[in-house]
Amino acid sequence: MAGAWIIGIIAMLVSMLVSQQLKSRFQKYSATPLANGMSGAEIAERMLRDHGISNVKVVSVAGQLTDHYNPATRTVNLSEPVYHARNAAAAAVAAHECGHAVQHATAYQWLNMRSKLVPVVQISSSFMQWVILGGILMINTFPQLLLIGILMFAVTTLFAFITLPVEYDASNRALAWIKLKGIVTPSEYDMSADALKWAARTYVVAAIGSLATLLYYVSIFMNRRN
Numbered sequence: 001m002a003g004a005w006i007i008g009i010i011a012m013l014v015s016m017l018v019s020q021q022l023k024s025r026f027q028k029y030s031a032t033p034l035a036n037g038m039s040g041a042e043i044a045e046r047m048l049r050d051h052g053i054s055n056v057k058v059v060s061v062a063g064q065l066t067d068h069y070n071p072a073t074r075t076v077n078l079s080e081p082v083y084h085a086r087n088a089a090a091a092a093v094a095a096h097e098c099g100h101a102v103q104h105a106t107a108y109q110w111l112n113m114r115s116k117l118v119p120v121v122q123i124s125s126s127f128m129q130w131v132i133l134g135g136i137l138m139i140n141t142f143p144q145l146l147l148i149g150i151l152m153f154a155v156t157t158l159f160a161f162i163t164l165p166v167e168y169d170a171s172n173r174a175l176a177w178i179k180l181k182g183i184v185t186p187s188e189y190d191m192s193a194d195a196l197k198w199a200a201r202t203y204v205v206a207a208i209g210s211l212a213t214l215l216y217y218v219s220i221f222m223n224r225r226n
Contacts, residue, residue, distance in 0.1 A: 011209035018205050022198040026065075029089035029191040030081070036183065040082040040090035047098040047177055048076070056101045060084075067093050069100035071115060076101055088184065092192035095178050096199070099170030110165045121159045128152035132217060139224050146224075150217050157214045160207040167203050171196040 038046075044058045058076045060083040061067075067079050076097045082090045103111040128149055135146025175193055178184050184192055 011205060011212050015202070015205040015209060018198065018201045022195075022202060025195050025198050026089045029092075029195050030085060030087050032088045032188065032191060034086050034088065034091060034188060035185050037086055038091070038183070039084055039086050040078050040094035041084070043091050043178075043183060044076050044078060044094040044098050046181075046183075047095055047174075048101060050177065050181065051098075051102050051105065053101055053105050056105075058083075067097050069097045069104070071100075071104045071111075074101075074104075088188045088191040089195050091178060091184055091188070092174065092195045093199075095174035095183075095192075096170050096196055099173035099177075100166070102173055103166065103170060108166070108169065110162060110169065114159065114162045114166055117155070117159050117162065121156055124152040124155045128156070136220065139220065143221060143224050146217070146221050150214070150221060153210075153214050153217060157207070157210040160203070160210045163203055164200075164207060167200050171200055 041058050041060070048054075048056055048058070056074045056076060058078065060080055061077045062080060064079055064081055066077070067082055068077050069075070070077060076094075078094055078097065082093045100111065102108075131145060131152060132149035135143070135149045138145055175189070175196065178192060179189055
């Protein structure tokens with residue numbers, strides 16, 4: 001059990017460090033105007049056109065770091081700073097989210113797998129904290145309840161790990177395209193690649209943290225059995 005706690009604490013500290021580095025990188029690269037003067041929205045629209053995708057819209061959403069691709073509505077949702085900005089950070093994010101649209105259009109297997117898990121994860125996330133809490137409180141009388149909670153949490157952990165290849169592949173597609181099409185200069189490309197690298201690391205830390213928490217709950221259940 002102590003080992004799971006240590007892993008969890010380390011994962012939390014690393015998550016804070018990665019998050020700080022990500023924000024720092026984006027602030028730095030947001031201060032670098034693109035040589036071609038294109039906005040994040042313009043870059044996204046061009047990437048979609050270059051890949052023959054005409055049924056996906058690029059829209060602006062409120063907030064920061066709220067960028068995402070929604071396969072249900074077929075929209076590339078860019079946060080306001082990314083949608084309007086004309087810098088290396090915006091170029092990286094816009095192209096990355098379009099990378100997900102390309103995955104969808106080409107039936108990328110990991111994206112399909114993640115999409116199928118979404119309904120299950122939504123249900124599990126809504127109830128698992130209460131099931132796990134009840135299972136821990138009733139560990140001496142009804143340990144099976146904790147086991148159910150563990151299985152529900154395991155689904156969210158699986159989802160976190162399936163997300164990794166989806167995110168890395170989207171970044172690889174984005175970087176390959178902006179380099180091939182000359183969207184950015186060599187120095188701007190390095191900034192874009194670095195920004196996406198740190199963004200991807202947030203998903204790695206989240207997956208490891210989820211696994212550590214899962215192991216902690218498993219240890220509680222196993223110790224009860226012993």
